[in-house]
Amino acid sequence: VQLQASGGGLVQAGDSLRLSCTVSGGALSHYAVGWFRQAPGKEREFVTAISRSGDSTDYADSVKGRFTISRDNAKNTMYLQMNSLKPEDTAVYYCAAGFWGTVATMTITNRNLRWGQGTQVTVSS
Helix, strand or coil, X not given: XXXXXXXXXXXXXXXXXXXXXXXXXXXXHHEEEEEEEECCCCCCEEEEEECCCCCCEEECCCCCCCEEEEEEHXXXXXXXXXXXXXXXXXXXXXXXEEECCCHHHCCCCCCCCEECCCEEEEEEC
C-alpha cells in the first residue's frame, strides 16, 4: 500500500489547515491510520490515530481539542483538520497505516507501519 499526504503549507498562528492522505494499492478499511510529525532537530512524534471503523481515536495531549482526525474509507482517504494552529505545530507531518491494526498499535516503534512521504506545515507567529 502507498500513502500520499497533501495539504501542508504556510499559515499564521490561529489559522486552520486540513491535511489529506490518500491510500492506494489497498483498501483503507483494512488499516488503522494516523498522523505523526517531526519538527526540526526533534524526533518524530505521535499526533493522532483512528481505528479501522473510525469509532476510536487517540490524540497527543498537545493537540487535543484543536486537531481532529477522520477517515472516508469509500474514498480511501484520511484527514487531519488542524485548528488554532501554533508556531510549535510547525513540522513535517506524516501519515501512516497499520494493516489490521488498532489505535493502540499506531506507535512510532511499530516497524510494520506504512508511511507517506510527509507534508510540511509551517505556522508563523
